[in-house]
Amino acid sequence: MPGSWDTHFKQLLAHSAQDYATWLVDGAVIEEELSPQLEIIRNADSLYAMRIKDARYGLHLEFQTHRDTMMAHRLLEYNVLAGSKFKYPIYSVVIFLRKDTITLTSPYVIYNHKGREILRFHFDIIKLWEIPTAELFQKRLKGLLPLAPLTREGARREVVEEAITELLKGDPDKNKDSLSLLYGITSLVFDKQTDKQWLNGRFGMLEDLLNDSWAFRELRQRGEEAGWKQGMQKGLQEGLQEGLQEGLQQGLQEGLQQGLQEGLQQGMLKNLQSFVQLRFPDLLPLVEQYTQTPIAEELLNTLVLQVGLAKTEAEARQHLLAGLHRS
Template identity: 30%
Template structure:
């Protein structure tokens, strides 16, 4: 589940990077993306951007957290120091916390001797989405942040979702509609809420299906599996590698579907997992992933899986 949150937020940030830069530092200007992995070190950022602030080029390190991490302060410090050396510029470190957690590591990180003398003080930025009023995000005018509204303070309300959809549609930022749909589906866990979301987004079904966000989610499992298989194929033979790639692609699709079901229809998770093990066709799994994503309720999701399983059985007989 953590991976679903992280992947979705990375897509959102890279879709509208300036809006996220402005969220962290209003005066900063986005210049471009940067490699998240440092060349000579085993450290990487979730998202790294080149920015300009007061006429000076800097690096913005954005980390995405859906769970609490006791080592976050030290992780940020390590990346900050190493990135400063590699890029020879200032590095600003920021963590975006998506879900409310206790004991979050606060800024600054302080190291001191037993006698109290400080030897290090490192400041970073914490953004706790549940503490940011939904009205503040709406009033910011930063459309790229609107899909975050379900995570904001008082954001888990149907009327907030209505406002999110209306503003995104007015801005014609259709890719944000897809991301808002995904995030809302992760936040709202009750069956009645799922039914509301499906009704609210139903009118945009064709747009959602064509969105690069949904297409990216669908293709991710296939591309990952084939890539891994081809890499192994260089050592073990192309034919065997392709077969392994196919198997890994199947498993990636199964995991993607299971994650969607766990987020939207948690009571079905175990049953769906068992049914998916019987499906061995990539095209079928791809179709199921789309249908489950767009299902209006658990019955539609269950029917999509059952139809796929029954279709496979009829072909075998």
């Protein structure tokens, strides 16, 4: 989950820093974000000033989304630099999302060439897959709820439904980015196709609320781009293979041309399926009919735009039916 997921988790902290401080450090009260004041800090890290009783401390948080063998050394570097700049102790906490990303233990110890210890750095490690799901909900901290699917018993529909229900309580507008991240994280956790269809349908009911969420827009765009890319790659590969086989009889160039054309059509069809699955999953059987008959490239391109811009399921259905009649 590297890349833009770092940005998503950083934004989650920006909206819910106090929730995470309450969870991780007893009695901590967040006072301000310090990340912009420390030039070395990466996009994946967040640094906050917090007060515990009458003393000020720093809280350095990082969500670990991928393997990083230099992480312990980097944590030490940030801790020392932040402590030197702000003149108070820094708590460093790493939240691991998956077992396959963990690469370190605490404390981090450095030895000299004779094996003598010269430095010992302590930091906290949170392994989400070891945290009981019920325990996370018992905290009653909404900022933690997008993480629920990653907890010990979290990869279940009822857990996601409970998280949605809690985030919709009060003022849902305040939690729409958290809802969007809950959707994105759950989509990575659910393996079964039936669970994925349920997830898309459930969040499709919240689309009007989530459309204004930057996180939802970016997640949807990434999903569409991934679907397009996957469709293009698969289509090009299948088309190229078919083209090569036909090239034994008709010539290599003719086969390659046909393969590329079919690849483009497969890519656009995959993109159409992605749009419909995300926005109007009940219409997927209609899209399946397009896979059983040759469709003009221009028509597929038009349908992708029409379904993407459709405001209602009825409008999208009308476009899909009209396309079938034209094909």
